[in-house]
Each structure stands twice: as C-alpha cells, then as structure tokens.
Amino acid sequence: MTTTATAGALLALCKDVLAVAGQAEAELTLRVAERGCARFAMGELGQHMQIAEPQAVVRVAHGTRVAETVLSRLDREALVDAVRATGRAAKLVPEVESFPGFTGHDEPAGTDPPRYVEATARATPEERVERLAPVLHAIRGAGLVSAGMLETTSVAHAMATTGGCARSHDASVASFRVWALETPGAGGAAGYGGHVHRDVRELRLAEETERSLRVCRMSRQPASLEAGTYDVVMEPEAVTELLEWLAAIAFAAPEVEQGTSPMAGRLGERITGEGIDLVEDPLCEDPALGFGVPFDREGTWRSRVPLVERGVARAVLYDRTCGARMGAASTGSAQLPAQGTAGGVGATSLMLGAGTAAGVDELLAGVERGLYVCRLHYVNGLLEPRRAVMTGLTRDGCFLVEKGKIARPVGNMRFTDSLLEGLARCDGMTRERKAVPTWWSDAGAVVSPAIRIRGWRFNGKSQEAYEG
Amino acid sequence: MTDVPLEAALAWLRKQPDVRYAEVRLVDEGSERLRLRDGRPEQVTVEASRGVGIRVLGAKTWGFASTADVHESALVAAATRALAIARASGAVTHRPVLFPERPASRGTYETALAVDPFTIPTEAKLAALDGPVRALRQGDARLKSAEAWMDWTRQKKHLLTTEGTDVAQTFTFGACGMHVFAGSSGGDSQRRSYPTWQGGDGFQAGWERVAALDLAGNVDRVKDEALALLTAPPCPGGSRTLLLESSQMALQIHESCGHPTELDRVLGSEISLAGGSFMQPAMLGRLRYGSPQVTLVADATRAGGNGTFGWDDEGVPAGKRALVERGLFVDYLSSRETAAALGRVSTGTMRADGWNRTPIIRMVNVSLEPGASGTLEDLVASTDDGLLMATDKSWSIDDLRLNFQFSCEVAWEIRHGKRTRMLRDPFYTGITPRFWGSCDAVCDERDWRLWGITSCGKGDPMQTMHVGHGSSPARFRDVAVGSAS
Numbered sequence: 035m036t037t038t039a040t041a042g043a044l045l046a047l048c049k050d051v052l053a054v055a056g057q058a059e060a061e062l063t064l065r066v067a068e069r070g071c072a073r074f075a076m077g078e079l080g081q082h083m084q085i086a087e088p089q090a091v092v093r094v095a096h097g098t099r100v101a102e103t104v105l106s107r108l109d110r111e112a113l114v115d116a117v118r119a120t121g122r123a124a125k126l127v128p129e130v131e132s133f134p135g136f137t138g139h140d141e142p143a144g145t146d147p148p149r150y151v152e153a154t155a156r157a158t159p160e161e162r163v164e165r166l167a168p169v170l171h172a173i174r175g176a177g178l179v180s181a182g183m184l185e186t187t188s189v190a191h192a193m194a195t196t197g198g199c200a201r202s203h204d205a206s207v208a209s210f211r212v213w214a215l216e217t218p219g220a221g222g223a224a225g226y227g228g229h230v231h232r233d234v235r236e237l238r239l240a241e242e243t244e245r246s247l248r249v250c251r252m253s254r255q256p257a258s259l260e261a262g263t264y265d266v267v268m269e270p271e272a273v274t275e276l277l278e279w280l281a282a283i284a285f286a287a288p289e290v291e292q293g294t295s296p297m298a299g300r301l302g303e304r305i306t307g308e309g310i311d312l313v314e315d316p317l318c319e320d321p322a323l324g325f326g327v328p329f330d331r332e333g334t335w336r337s338r339v340p341l342v343e344r345g346v347a348r349a350v351l352y353d354r355t356c357g358a359r360m361g362a363a364s365t366g367s368a369q370l371p372a373q374g375t376a377g378g379v380g381a382t383s384l385m386l387g388a389g390t391a392a393g394v395d396e397l398l399a400g401v402e403r404g405l406y407v408c409r410l411h412y413v414n415g416l417l418e419p420r421r422a423v424m425t426g427l428t429r430d431g432c433f434l435v436e437k438g439k440i441a442r443p444v445g446n447m448r449f450t451d452s453l454l455e456g457l458a459r460c461d462g463m464t465r466e467r468k469a470v471p472t473w474w475s476d477a478g479a480v481v482s483p484a485i486r487i488r489g490w491r492f493n494g495k496s497q498e499a500y501e502g
Numbered sequence: 503m504t505d506v507p508l509e510a511a512l513a514w515l516r517k518q519p520d521v522r523y524a525e526v527r528l529v530d531e532g533s534e535r536l537r538l539r540d541g542r543p544e545q546v547t548v549e550a551s552r553g554v555g556i557r558v559l560g561a562k563t564w565g566f567a568s569t570a571d572v573h574e575s576a577l578v579a580a581a582t583r584a585l586a587i588a589r590a591s592g593a594v595t596h597r598p599v600l601f602p603e604r605p606a607s608r609g610t611y612e613t614a615l616a617v618d619p620f621t622i623p624t625e626a627k628l629a630a631l632d633g634p635v636r637a638l639r640q641g642d643a644r645l646k647s648a649e650a651w652m653d654w655t656r657q658k659k660h661l662l663t664t665e666g667t668d669v670a671q672t673f674t675f676g677a678c679g680m681h682v683f684a685g686s687s688g689g690d691s692q693r694r695s696y697p698t699w700q701g702g703d704g705f706q707a708g709w710e711r712v713a714a715l716d717l718a719g720n721v722d723r724v725k726d727e728a729l730a731l732l733t734a735p736p737c738p739g740g741s742r743t744l745l746l747e748s749s750q751m752a753l754q755i756h757e758s759c760g761h762p763t764e765l766d767r768v769l770g771s772e773i774s775l776a777g778g779s780f781m782q783p784a785m786l787g788r789l790r791y792g793s794p795q796v797t798l799v800a801d802a803t804r805a806g807g808n809g810t811f812g813w814d815d816e817g818v819p820a821g822k823r824a825l826v827e828r829g830l831f832v833d834y835l836s837s838r839e840t841a842a843a844l845g846r847v848s849t850g851t852m853r854a855d856g857w858n859r860t861p862i863i864r865m866v867n868v869s870l871e872p873g874a875s876g877t878l879e880d881l882v883a884s885t886d887d888g889l890l891m892a893t894d895k896s897w898s899i900d901d902l903r904l905n906f907q908f909s910c911e912v913a914w915e916i917r918h919g920k921r922t923r924m925l926r927d928p929f930y931t932g933i934t935p936r937f938w939g940s941c942d943a944v945c946d947e948r949d950w951r952l953w954g955i956t957s958c959g960k961g962d963p964m965q966t967m968h969v970g971h972g973s974s975p976a977r978f979r980d981v982a983v984g985s986a987s
Contacts, residue, residue, distance in 0.1 A: 072591070073962055075771040079591045080599070083566040084583050085858050085963065086553070100543070106551040106570045120548070126625050127546045128538075128632070159565075159583075159590040167594050174596075181773035183962055211774060218770025219778030221902045288539075292647040293685040294693075373966055374653075374957065376537060376545040411777065416896040417909050417986035418927055420691050425907050425929075427900045429777070448898075448905055448931070450986070493984075494931055496905035497780075 039066040039108075041202035044192035051110060052196050055117035061136045062117065063091040063193040063331055063370060064108060068155075072162040075181040076218045077174055079166060082159060091331070091370055091377070094120040098133040101126075104371055132359035137333040139198025144335045146203060146328050147319045151233040154206035155188035162186060165234070169243045173214050176247050182212035186234050191327060199333040207325065208234035209471050212243050213430065214250040223256075223443070225249030226409055226430040228271065230471050230479060232321055249408055249431040256443040259434060259495065265404030266490040267397045267435065270468035272410045272428075274480040276453050277312075277384055278472060279415030279424055281480070285314070285341050286367070286379040287356040294419050296454055297347050305347045307458040311387030312342040314351060316366070318383060318481075323469045325479040326383035329366065336366035341384075345458070353379045382478035389463025389483055397462045397486040399438040405447070405492075406433040406440055417450070425450040427496060448494035462486035508662050511556060511577040516664055518585060523559040523601055525663040526581070527815060528552075528572070529857035533655040534620070536627055538635045540647055546624070553857035556581050560588030562595040568858035600842045606666030607819060611812025613674040614805060615708030619654045620674075622709050627652055631680075634717040638682040638725055644732065645725055646691070650680035650717065651700065653956070659815075667817035675808065675968055677956050678712050679703040680721075684728035690987075692731035692926060694911055696720045698749035699894045704808045704954030704968055727912060730924050736985035737913050737928035743888030744930055744981040745881055750910060751870060751973035752953035753894045758934040759791075759798050760865040760969065762903035763825050763833075764851075764960075765840040767863075775962040777901025780934070781831060783844055789831040792938030795873055795976070798826040800835055802850065802866035807970035808954030809866035811853075816861065818850035825868065829939070837863050855965035862961050867952065869972035873944025878975040881945055883919040889983060890914045890921060891928050896986075907931040909986055927987040937978060945974035 044064040052062055067087040072079060090113055092103040101123035103116045162184050173180035185208065192202040209230040216222030226249065227242030289295035296305060316326025316336040329335050332354050340348050352360065353368035356379055371377040391397050398406060408431030417423040427448050434441045464483040472478045508526045515524040530552040537545040553570040554577055565588030569580040619627075631650040638648035655675040662668050681695035697703055697715060705711050746754060762779040766772055781789065792798075802811055802820035811820050816838050825833050834841075835851040840863065852861040875881055882890065891910040899906040909929035914921045952972035959966055 069963065071963060073774060075773055076769060078563065078597060079594055080563060080771060081566070081860055082564070082587045082591045083860055084568065084587060085566075086568050086570055087858060088570050100546070102545070102547040104547060104549040104551075106553060108570070116550075123546070123548065123624065126623075128543050128628065130542050159587045163590045163594055170594055179770065181770065183774050185963075213773050215770070215773065217778075219768055219773065220770075220782050221778060221780070292683055292691075294683060294691045299689065371547065371549075373964070374533070374535070374549075376535065376547065411901050412898045414896040414898045417929065420689055421987075423986045425896065425898045427898070427905065429901050446900055446905070448900070448907060450907070450929075494905055494907070494982075496900040496902070497933065 039190040041190040041192045041204045044190050045194060045200055045202040047110065048192050048194035049200065051113040051117060052194055055114045057094050057117055057121040057196065059095040059136060059196055060117055061093045061195045065089045065189065065191045067187060067189045069185060069187045070157055070159065070162055072166055072184045074166065074170065077170060077180050079163065090116065092116050092120045094124045095133065095136065096124045098129040098131060099124050099127050100130055100133055130355060132355050134354050134358045136195040136197055137199040141199050141333055142335060144328065147317055147324055149205035149232060151206045154186050154208045154232060154234040157186035157234050165239060169212060169239055172243050173247065178250055179215040179218045180212065181215060185209045193331065193333055195333060201329045201333050203327055206232055208237050210237045210239055210242060212246045214246040216250065223250050223253035224430045225253060230469055253431055253443045256445045259444040259447065261492050261494050263489050263491050265401045265488050266407055267394060267401060267484065267486045268407045269484050270482040271470055272407045273386065273482040273485055274470040275410040275413045275426065276424060277386060277480045277482060279413055280422055280453055281381040281384045283415050283419040284422065285351050285381055287350050287352045287360055288379055290350050291360060296420055296422050297350055300347045303347055304345045306342065306345045306454040307460050308345045309460060310342055310345050310457045313385050314339040314341060314381045314383055315385050316383040323467065323481050325469060330368040331370045331377060332368045334364045334366040339365050351379055351381060385481040386483065388465050388467050391462050391464045393464055394484050397464065397484060398435055398440065400462060400486060401435045401438060404435045406435050422453040424453050446496040447492045448496065449490060450493045451491040456487045456490055459488040460485050461488060506572040507574040507577060508554065508660065510574045511581040512662050512664060514578045515558060515581050520561040521558055521585065523664055525557050525661060527555045527857065528660040529657065531655060531657045533653065535653050536631060537649065537651040538631045539649045540639065541636055551856060554580065555854060555857045555859065556584045557860055558584040558588050559599060559601055560585060560592055562592035562598040564588055564599065565591065566860040599839060601839050602842050603665065604838065607813050607817040608668050609812060611671040613672065613706050615674055617709035619676060619709045620656060630712060634680050634721050637721045638680065642729060644684050644686060644729060646683050646685040648682040652712065653677045661815060661817060663817055669813045669817060671812050673706060674708060675704060675706055676711060677704040678715055680717055682725050682728050684732050686732045690732055692728055694724045694728035694731065695893055696724045698953065701956050702749055702752060702894060702953055704956035705806055706808055706810055707806050731912060731926045734924040734926040736987045737925040737983060739984035741980050742983050743885060744978045744983065745885060745888055745890040745975060747878065747892040747975050748949060748951045748973050749953050750891060750894055751976055752971035753897060753908060755798065755868055755870055755971045755973060756955055757897060757899045758903055758906055759825065760868040763835050764863045765834040765836040768834065769840055769843060772960065776960055780902040780904050785831055787832060790829055790939065791826045791831040791935050792829040793941045794828045795941045795944050796826055796829050796938050797824060797871040798868060799824050799871055800849065800866050800868050804867050804952065807867035807952055808968040809970040814850045814852045815854055816852045818848045821850055823849055835863050835865060853967060855967050859961065859965045862965065864967045865958065865969040867970035867972060870944060872947040872950045872974050875943040875945050877949050878945055881943055881975055881977055882916055882921055885916045885977065886918060888916040890916055891930065904933050906934065927985045928983060929986055930981050930983045932981055937981065940979045940981065941976055942979055943977040945976065950974040
C-alpha cells in the first residue's frame, strides 16, 4: 500500500484552508487512514481489502453557536466551501452556553510519542499474503479451519484552529487476529490468538497461531456445566471486553452529568477493590501498549488521567465544553465523530494496572474449583449502568479449573454480574499486560493483565450446537 | 445518473483476462444529524461522503479497493489495486470462488417521500425537538436529563458490473426519537424512551413520518413512566409467560432470526467479528425453529422499510421470501457466492454500508407475519398470569445465536387479564428455537408495525447498516426472567 498523506501535509492544508475561508473562529481536523485488511475465513483469504478512510471535520462558531460538517473530500476547494457553509449554518443553531471557544495558540503541547513505522505503513497486499501463508498452512495442516484478519494501517492526522493551535501526528498499526476452529461456522472447539504492534515485523504471528491451535485442541468435547457462581480467571482479551464497556458507561463527563455513570456523585469514594487502578494513558511510550493519539480533536494535549486509584473513584474525562460547564479542565478527551455517531467525550487508552502474578498458571493455582475464560462475546453493559452490571458469554475457550489446574473444557457460559463489584473480589493479576484494539475503531486499545475474580456469577449456559 | 466516469474503471477491468466479474459502485451520501440535550445542542452536523468501491473477482478470489478521488485516473488506479489484491490473494487460494453468472439488471429505485426532509430548514427541525426535550425535564426535579434527536440521510448509489448491470438508487433514511433519565436521591437511574430505544427508530420516508410520531403528545406518558420506574419493584425472577411489545419483538427478530439466517455467518466467513450460526444447511427444511404461529419473512420490497431497496450490491433484484414458515426453517439470507455453495440462488441481500466497504450479507426487512390474536390489549386480556416487557435496554446473544438475554426499560405484571404493577430492570433469557417454539399467540395486523434499526454492526472492519423489522406483539410461555438490579 502507498501512504497517500502525511500529517505534515495535512496540517499545511488545514492552515491554508482556514486562512482562505475567512471565518473568524473555526477548527479543522483532517485525518486519512489507509487500511490494508486481509480477512480470512473458512481457511481461505476471501476478503482482502484496501480501504481509504479520508475524513475532514469542520467546526465553526459564531459566539457560542457551533455547527459542524464532516466530509470525505479533502481537496482545498471542497474544504474551503465546507468551512464557509458551516459558518453560515452556525448562525442558525442554538447557543451552547458553556462553549469556551476553540483552542488557541497558547494551548501547551507535550511530547509526541513515536507511533509510526514505515514498514507497516507501506506494507503491500503481497506482503500481507506472504505473512499469512504460514498461518493458513499451519491451521490447515492441523486439520482445523482458520479465520481472522491481518491488518496494516497508516493514519495521518492533523488539526488547526483559527486561534493558532496546530497539531499533527503520524501513526501506524499492525494487528493480527486468528482463530483455529473445529468447524467453519457451526460451533465446536475454537481457539484464538491476537497481537497488535506498531511494526508489522514485530507481530507474533507464529506464536499466536500456535496459541489458537493449542486452545482449540484443548477445547474439544466440552462438558456441560451448570450455571452458578464460580471463581474465574480471565485472559486479557476477556477483561478488555469488560473494560471497554466500563469506559463507555463510566468515565465520560456527560454520563456523569446525566447521572447514569457509576462515578456520578462518587468521586473520592471507593467504588471497587483496593487493588484496582484504572488510568487513561494516551501518551504511554511502551511500544507494546501505547497506541493513543497525543492530542484530542480540540487540540488539547492529552495526559495521563488516573480514573480509579486503589479502588477509589478519582477523576472523569472532559472535553473543553463539558469541562467549562462542570468546572473542570479538559483532559484531552474530545473525540471525533465516527460512522455516523456524534463526536463526544471518552477514553482511547484505558489501562488496568498490573499485578504481581508471574503468569496465568499462578492465578489458576489459587482456584479450587472455577473457570478459566479465554475470551468473551457480545458483552453489554447497559443493564444497570450505575452498578456497571454487564452480561455476556464466554467464547473461544472456557475451561473448568479444579485444584489449581485446568481439568476439562466446558461449553460456553453466560455471566451477568457487576464489573465493579467483581473487581472488588479480584485477588490476583498478572505482571504482564496486553493491549487489545477496540473493535469499533483503529484509534484505540485497552490494556489489561489476566485477572482472577472470586465468585463471578454465571446465570446460563449455551450449547455447542442445536439438535432440536 | 452521475458524471463520475465509472465506466472507465469497468472498461479497464474488462480488458484484463483474469477478471471473471467486477463491480464498480459509487456512493454519494449526505446526512444531517441533530441532537438536543437538556435544552442545548449536542450535535448539529452535516455530513457528506462520496467515493467508489471496486470489487473484482480474479481467477481464484476477490480483491477490493476504494477511493474518494472520483477522477478517471484514480478510478482506474483503484481498479488496478483491486485486481492486484485479488491476484496476490490467489496465491494462497485452495478453493477458487464459485460465482454463477446472472442476467444484468437495469433500472432505478427511489424512496417514496411525501415531504422531502432536506427541504425543511434546520431551524424547523431543531424546533421540533426543542419543545419536547424541554418538556421532558419539567415538573419534577427527579427528571435529570432529556435528549431528542433526528437524523436524515440521503444516499445515492450507482452500480455498474461487468455483466452489464446498471442500477441507480436514491434512498432517504430517517430516525427520530427522545428519552428521559429519571434519578432518585439514592442514586438509581431509569430511562424511558419514545418511540423506542435510540437506534431502533429508523425508517425510509420523509418529513411526514416525524409529524406522525407526535413527540410532544408522548412527553407526559414518557416522563410519568420514568418517574414511576424509580419506585417500582425489581422484576421477580422465575419462569413466566412473557408478552413482548412490537419494538422489542423487532430486536428479538433481529438478533435471533435475522443474524443466524445470514448464510455468510452460517458458512463461517464472519468468525472474526460476529461468529457463526446454529442454523446449519443440514437443518434447512427440517429444523422446527418456532411454533406454527411463527412465520418470518425477508422482504426488501416493503415500502418505507429501513431494509427496502431495488437491487442489492451484486445487482440482484429485491424480493420477498419466507425464512421460517409456520415454524419451519425454509431459507437463508444469501449472496450469489454463498447461495451457490449450497446449490441455491441468491436471495439478494448483499450490501455495503458505504463506498469504502465491500458488500456482505445484510438483513433486509425481516419481519414476523401478523397473527390472529387481536390487539395487544386483547392479548393482555387473554393472559391470566404473565409479564409485558417493552423497549430494549440491553442485548446480548452468543456466537451461534442460541443463548440470548435482553433487558427492557419497563415491565408490567399481568394478573387475570389486566395490566397491573410496573416492574423495573426486567430481563428475559432463553435459547432461540425453544423460545420461538414457545410462542403461542401473535397479535394481528392492527398492532403490526415496521421498525428500523439504524446501525446494525457486522463485518470486519465494522460496517453499520439500515435494516428493518416488523412485528405485532406476541406471547411466549415459560420464559426465564429476572432483574438486573
């Protein structure tokens, strides 16, 4: 793939367009993602795609009246027209009393962590196929069916305001997800592996493929286990599903203001276990864990925000407008609109603190009778957001643990429990943590160790197939 | 239809000896998204997106490339990339794609509108939301927050294929609704929505649909119910007779019938996000999916549906087919490639959510046919002991679409044929064919309503799609229920 834009070139275009368009108060963000997605299933590379995702987001203010335009054309003429049209629209919309204006030239900037690797950005279709060939071969050779995705993406991102704020950032992401399956789509044993890195050459393709094969083999002929309360050890891929939902319901200022967040009215109070630290850390420099863009859509430089410290609710996330309304400074958490949803406030780099366990085996060793869960499926956190009650199912590996060892595979189980109350019963976490990309975006990841929770409530079980 | 030189890309592809089939699809889309919250604008956004997606079937397999640059040279370059991808992937292909030819389609489709929403000034649209959203907060300090929204999208799509298909379609999608959050001093928070949960309120129609919604006329009921939920007892757990109102039926159909009948899932090509399906080909014509009350139909021709169109993105004309007939599983939602794998013919459901995504199988309007059990009030009157649940709050189902659990905003207990006390935080859970097998009554066409889900997620990378679901209220026996609180 050829990268068609650099952040520097986009920033120059932003400044040029704002200067020409002649609006007194405007903000322009340009973002170009070039994605190479090699999606395989049923043992074949059947959907291999080059996806262009150009996006311009224009906001123009007349006093406290703010209108927005989102467009895919990034040529100068279209952008100038869009800025002017947005200016006309802004005169007609209601006022946002707390709107503080767009970011100015005096907005401080920090260090831009390195996020760009040329080898990823310039990966060709032929290179992706070459990297995937051994994966497909290994799983086919094992008599199993492969599925998954190898993606190489480059993102150029820039923003500027008429007040003189100017930001730019280049990034690349390579991600790999692989399943080894007993059947292509009819259920049965399944194992999963996945890895994300800035550098496609660093992806652990062989290791994660082997992991998927190992878990799939271990998962054959599962026993049926009754619903009930079990101690559970969850891999990072399972925990991050829960944390994504926690991020969606808990940490954004609008949900706090609305009263639906479990943090609402509870800052300074213990909301979960003493061993739990949750931090929004977009500037993390660890190349295996850090994927955040260093500034938000408003140009506010992001920072490390401790959200929960030793189980105590400490902070929530703000953009400039929410912050002004609620008496707080922006945390650099304004988000761009995406796929038809409004721009809002939220986390992009939520991280659960590490523990001390050497590995999953150490966590399992402390379980007399419980479950080892590799992944979760279709988690939903809207049952009772104030308590962070969530439901979902196990997927791609669920095992009964007896006397500290994996005893046998069991069928998929449904849980319904409060995550915050569950984390209060967490008594073990691994030292090693893993980044798992958020599935709805190429712009963020959630980081977690494997964890052990006592007394997690499973209220149902699924079936491996339906036979009437 | 367009001055974009799509034919140039197609002409180049026709000259390549290893191109078995190709499609060039222009999508030009404009949207207006309005959202008011607690009296202030949260979103006043205009969107415009235009580009071309090119899908090429080479000697062995597919390649896809997209471009926002619609000049001739850029389109030919995108076609070149798509073919290069197909060739590269062909190096590891074991089973070449089977893709039967079909006759070319030609024609146009356009959403029927009484009043074009894009002729209504933004100020008038905002005013239609502003009154209700302010009224939702009035009269009680426990009414903490209220929102109202309105989305309009006009999508123009032009598809050309190497088979000679040339179809131009213009869609107008809308969505509109409101909700209020009530909060107690003890920290409880309850939501009540109208006409249903946000995201389930879509349609294909004009401004006339918003006028018919009558947001203002529903404000008092919505906020009264939100406040009542604060003091309502939790839904008791157990096995109960369950009545679902129409919009919750739409979600139930979506998750437990629509998705598992998608043939790409069934065959295994959606594992990397969504999962598979329990409705395997060997069950076709044999699986007792539901009771004889249950006939589920995929209808892409029904006027006003979110899943209505003229042709899918492979040029297959829209049609109407039963998926489940009097309880028996009889057909899939399919594409040309997946149908051919079973020796069948495509049911015309391939759609992409925009120019930069490849088509995949998507639901059309998948609906439960009306029954003969009168209105919802008749159904309540004929129920001795049960629960009526309304308006989706949370949703979850396993990767084979068997074990589901949905929670609703509100439930009412039914005693001796009467709706009695309100219950909060209700959920119900079950196994798909057992649940549908327990359906013993479906209301008639008087309470049948076509709903529209605005953002059904599927694919990898994610695509969000407009799909429709119609249903009357229905009754199910011996369903496991409980409360999240």
